[in-house]
Amino acid sequence: MKKLLASAILAGLVAPQAAIAAEEVNVYSYRQPFLVEPMFKEFTDETGIKVNVKFAKKGLAEKLQQEGKYSPADVILTTDISRLVELSDKQLVQPVDSKIIDENVPAQYRDNEDEWFALTLRARNVYSSRDRIGHLPADFDYLDLAKPEWKGKICTRSGKHPYNVSLVSAMIAHYGEAETKTWLEGLKSNLARKPQGNDRAQVKAVKEGLCDLAIGNSYYLGKMVNDDKQKAWAESVYIDFPGQKAHGTHVNVSGMAMAKYAPNKANAQKLMEFLTGTTAQQMYAEVNYEYPVKPGVKRSDLVASWGDFTADDVSLDKLAQYHNAAIKLLDEVKFDL
Structure with missing residues (x-):
């Protein structure tokens, strides 16, 4: 039986567990469903990667600490700078080296050790x-x-x-x-x-x-x-x-970070890059009246009517x-x- 299973995997008849996991990414989010779920759908449509989300109003840092290295979390979405700093201070996140994110997010709005990044400004x-x-x-x-x-x-x-x-x-x-x-x-x-x-x-x-x-x-x-x-x-x-x-x-920010023990690290980075891109940034602007962090992305008409600053x-x-x-x-x- 073991030889048959091994042969099947090699032949591509049975997908190994790593391949199954590679088609998913797990998100812990302080951001509300109405805002992020349409973005995740767009991401899945573009990449084929399924996004699983756990929403919370508080306590994500504590949850990550309790789960430790067995945490399923890949990406954490937060609503302000203090929660991003908390995740970093408690060593619950890891650096992300991405030229795409660096190009989309000005240096002023990201951690100098690349442990967290802003997504929107308010x-x-x-x-x-x-x-x-x-x-x-x-x-x-x-x-x-x-x-x-x-x-x-x-x-x-x-x-x-x-x-x-x-x-x-x-x-x-x-x-x-x-x-x-x-x-x-x-x-x-x-x-x-x-x-x-x-x-x-x-x-x-x-x-x-x-x-x-x-x-x-x-x-x-x-x-x-x-x-x-x-x-x-x-x-x-x-x-x-x-x-x-x-x-x-x-200005304060909403932001994101990659979980320290992210089991789907490659997919997590793809999602983070997507969230800083024009499509997601435009959705943030239109749906929640926030200022896009990516330079050049159009604000909503209502926000634009308030004037420049x-x-x-x-x-x-x-x-x-x-x-x-x-x-x-x-x-x-x-x-x-």
């Missing part, structure tokens, strides 16, 4: 009330959020949320810890209420007159515009891009270096209390 905007404030001045900066004139007029979600931690990290990168702490104290004193809710909830609070300015990510505006219940919130604000006369508007050129690697310092400062000023 600006950290300030939303201003159309009725009470109008568009903010072109030279409005994040530093201005701490000025006394905005006392009791600003809404934001928790300072400890990854989106805000990333912004604080950028402030440290530009101004140092001492000045950033002073800025955080001023911003806290200008809050209209205790930090709470998500980014959309801040725009809703502007609509309801609880505050005049809200801090939030750009792509949420696109989502609200296309939501019957939230469209009125979106229509109550202008989207403003701070820092245009200083360091530029802060200069992004902060601080590297994601540098932001990662200040992550713990940002958490420390938020604790010291008791931002969320």
